[in-house]
Amino acid sequence: MGLNRFTWHGGGLAAARAQFGDGPWLDLSTGINPCPWPHAGAVAAAVDWQPLPDESALRGLEQAAAAHFGCAAAQVCAVPGTEIGLRLIGDLIGGTGCHAVPGYRTHVEMLRASVAVADPESADGASLVLANPNNPDGRLLTPPMLRELLHRRGDHGWLLLDEAFADAHPQASLAGDIADARRLVIFRSFGKFFGLAGLRLGFVLGPRALLAALRARLGAWPLCAAALAVGEAAYRDGTWIADTRDALQERAASLDAALCSKGYTVGGACPLFRLVRGVDGAALFDHLARQHILARPFADRPDWLRLGLPGDAARLARLVQALPSHG
Amino acid sequence: MGLNRFTWHGGGLAAARAQFGDGPWLDLSTGINPCPWPHAGAVAAAVDWQPLPDESALRGLEQAAAAHFGCAAAQVCAVPGTEIGLRLIGDLIGGTGCHAVPGYRTHVEMLRASVAVADPESADGASLVLANPNNPDGRLLTPPMLRELLHRRGDHGWLLLDEAFADAHPQASLAGDIADARRLVIFRSFGKFFGLAGLRLGFVLGPRALLAALRARLGAWPLCAAALAVGEAAYRDGTWIADTRDALQERAASLDAALCSKGYTVGGACPLFRLVRGVDGAALFDHLARQHILARPFADRPDWLRLGLPGDAARLARLVQALPSHG
Numbered sequence: 019m020g021l022n023r024f025t026w027h028g029g030g031l032a033a034a035r036a037q038f039g040d041g042p043w044l045d046l047s048t049g050i051n052p053c054p055w056p057h058a059g060a061v062a063a064a065v066d067w068q069p070l071p072d073e074s075a076l077r078g079l080e081q082a083a084a085a086h087f088g089c090a091a092a093q094v095c096a097v098p099g100t101e102i103g104l105r106l107i108g109d110l111i112g113g114t115g116c117h118a119v120p121g122y123r124t125h126v127e128m129l130r131a132s133v134a135v136a137d138p139e140s141a142d143g144a145s146l147v148l149a150n151p152n153n154p155d156g157r158l159l160t161p162p163m164l165r166e167l168l169h170r171r172g173d174h175g176w177l178l179l180d181e182a183f184a185d186a187h188p189q190a191s192l193a194g195d196i197a198d199a200r201r202l203v204i205f206r207s208f209g210k211f212f213g214l215a216g217l218r219l220g221f222v223l224g225p226r227a228l229l230a231a232l233r234a235r236l237g238a239w240p241l242c243a244a245a246l247a248v249g250e251a252a253y254r255d256g257t258w259i260a261d262t263r264d265a266l267q268e269r270a271a272s273l274d275a276a277l278c279s280k281g282y283t284v285g286g287a288c289p290l291f292r293l294v295r296g297v298d299g300a301a302l303f304d305h306l307a308r309q310h311i312l313a314r315p316f317a318d319r320p321d322w323l324r325l326g327l328p329g330d331a332a333r334l335a336r337l338v339q340a341l342p343s344h345g
Numbered sequence: 346m347g348l349n350r351f352t353w354h355g356g357g358l359a360a361a362r363a364q365f366g367d368g369p370w371l372d373l374s375t376g377i378n379p380c381p382w383p384h385a386g387a388v389a390a391a392v393d394w395q396p397l398p399d400e401s402a403l404r405g406l407e408q409a410a411a412a413h414f415g416c417a418a419a420q421v422c423a424v425p426g427t428e429i430g431l432r433l434i435g436d437l438i439g440g441t442g443c444h445a446v447p448g449y450r451t452h453v454e455m456l457r458a459s460v461a462v463a464d465p466e467s468a469d470g471a472s473l474v475l476a477n478p479n480n481p482d483g484r485l486l487t488p489p490m491l492r493e494l495l496h497r498r499g500d501h502g503w504l505l506l507d508e509a510f511a512d513a514h515p516q517a518s519l520a521g522d523i524a525d526a527r528r529l530v531i532f533r534s535f536g537k538f539f540g541l542a543g544l545r546l547g548f549v550l551g552p553r554a555l556l557a558a559l560r561a562r563l564g565a566w567p568l569c570a571a572a573l574a575v576g577e578a579a580y581r582d583g584t585w586i587a588d589t590r591d592a593l594q595e596r597a598a599s600l601d602a603a604l605c606s607k608g609y610t611v612g613g614a615c616p617l618f619r620l621v622r623g624v625d626g627a628a629l630f631d632h633l634a635r636q637h638i639l640a641r642p643f644a645d646r647p648d649w650l651r652l653g654l655p656g657d658a659a660r661l662a663r664l665v666q667a668l669p670s671h672g
Contacts, residue, residue, distance in 0.1 A: 031396065050395065063386070067571075209397075239428060
């Protein structure tokens with residue numbers, strides 16, 4: 019299968035095992051926090067899977083999430099993974115538009131005949147899909163810059179802002195700007211910052227009329243019982259959230275220092291992943307994969323390789339040892 | 346809130362507690378098997394919530410489900426609950442159509458400007474949404490009758506067949522008729538027969554081109570890790586499935602006998618719920634709710650009340666004791 023599975027999305031560990039052999043793999047192919055919120059197992063083990071989830075549990079989750087995002091609960095709709103949210107909103111808004119590149123693969127598929135734009139300021143008047151911080155390059159725009167981009171949408175375009183990796187940057191979120199009269203939609207992901215991607219939990223923030231249409235597509239019980247229970251408890255754990263913001267920055271700084279010491283150029287504001295530039299991405303991917311370390315190459319940027327955070331000092335040491343010196 | 350919450354959908358136990366008081370409620374408002382597949386807790390407790398679910402787990406679930414349904418795995422797409430599947434397929438197929446009445450609430454919302462038809466044979470040429478066995482009246486059509494209804498769709502209409510309660514009637518399923526050139530879509534639900542509605546797991550069976558469009562709406566990871574693991578293991582548990590088909594029939598017969606002995610007229614082929622006719626549904630709902638037994642009334646059929654199966658002899662006795670004699 020070559021690189022195809024690995025440039026499609028991160029997380030293809032079964033494919034990696036099939037191609038490069040079984041063993042204790044170190045998966046750095048995603049931007050998922052390797053040190054997850056620690057109570058998911060206990061909360062999920064107490065879940066009663068038998069009844070339909072009660073509506074009140076969904077409202078409780080949306081209230082806890084809204085408090086974390088900094089907006090009203092009525093402006094938040096929980097979805098079974100941001101992937102579904104991105105695709106349903108693209109369809110509900112309709113029409114054509116643009117997506118910022120480099121960017122996340124699914125953004126390309128949200129709007130019909132979407133046009134790639136390298137400079138978001140070049141797409142005035144059209145709907146625009148954009149991630150902040152951006153994936154994979156970690157570019158972080160400030161709220162004034164984002165508001166300017168929203169203003170440039172004119173009277174008909176929407177700003178569709180993917181804040182999947184924004185939990186580490188609360189000051190950069192535009193969640194407080196969501197309003198019924200504003201064509202701004204924000205997507206948030208639970209699994210990345212909280213390190214629990216298997217829960218499939220995401221959120222769409224937007225005008226209430228749009229969320230009503232989204233809820234009509236989702237039906238009465240969009241989330242499994244574990245997503246409701248774990249999500250609400252985790253969003254209410256302010257101490258863990260604050261500690262994790264600090265810890266991620268420290269861990270990213272350690273990774274950067276190690277990469278620099280080996281001669282690599284690394285960048286991006288998002289601590290959940292680091293982008294290595296100016297390398298032969300396919301060769302470096304292959305070199306690491308043969309040592310059972312899974313990185314994230316890009317089909318259209320052969321000079322890039324994205325690395326997620328190693329979960330501890332031993333895993334960081336394993337990565338550093340596996341990396342050839344560069345330059 | 347009166348009856349509104351309770352005629353909307355079953356499962357409103359939190360609302361029932363708020364209105365009628367807390368305590369040990371007996372929830373008979375849904376058609377969910379009260380004796381669930383017994384290993385969900387153990388399988389879910391072993392789930393690793395951290396990584397993104399691997400594609401191979403989704404394929405494994407769809408293969409196990411297809412073997413249970415009696416069709417090819419390529420004709421099966423897993424969805425996070427049948428609710429979402431019904432709504433997305435209605436949108437993907439587009440156009441107007443009809444839905445059989447009496448029927449499930451969501452069927453009304455699947456097709457634009459959908460027309461209610463009491464006689465499914467009166468809607469030739471149009472798309473038709475129909476459940477088999479039907480909910481809430483338990484009417485069971487045979488495959489030849491269903492094939493005739495499919496034939497009556499003509500050259501443009503679709504038969505959208507909701508087999509949410511079909512697991513107890515494998516001989517009645519049309520799953521083996523799914524084909525790429527046939528405008529037949531079948532919806533299956535995991536949570537009802539297996540008694541695990543909180544898992545939010547359903548399936549859409551249909552032509553591969555339609556499933557490809559559905560998968561494009563769902564994105565790469567439509568299901569949580571627990572739904573993947575529990576669903577596959579449960580569908581592969583042929584012994585439990587066979588035993589449960591027998592046990593549900595026995596339990597339904599016991600409930601029918603008890604209801605008859607109290608003077609009620611009860612009907613329907615589906616053992617997961619029984620429809621009581623010729624009663625004052627609101628009054629009987631209220632009478633039971635005051636004794637903390639939740640039944641399912643219908644806004645447009647005030648003479649009906651639906652009862653799910655009590656999970657054991659003690660719960661059946663509690664229901665019988667709470668019911669006033671009738672007629």
